[in-house]
Amino acid sequence: MPVVSRLERLADPKSVLNDLLRQACDLNRRRQRSFRVAKHARLVTEFIDDFSPLRQLSAFAALEEEISNAIKEYKWYL
Secondary structure (H helix, E strand, C coil): CCCCCHHHHHCCHHHHHHHHHHHHCCCCCCCCCCHHHHHHHHHHHHHHCCCCCCHCCHHHHHHHHHHHHHHHHHHHHH
C-alpha cells in the first residue's frame, strides 16, 4: 500500500488501487481476467474502520465537503 502522504502525488491512483486489488485477490492470471475490479473497488470502504488518515489529503477533504453540502441541499428540498 502506498503511504497516505504520497497518495495525491500518484499519477494514476485508480490504476494503483486496481493493481493492489488484483494482487490481493490471489487468483492466477487466467482467473484474474474475470475478476471484476470495479465491483471490488466499491467494497474497499466497507473495510476501512478509520478514515482519519485520509482526511489529511486535500482531495479527500474536498470530497467530504461536497458530499456534506449535497446532503444538506437534499435535506433542504425535503
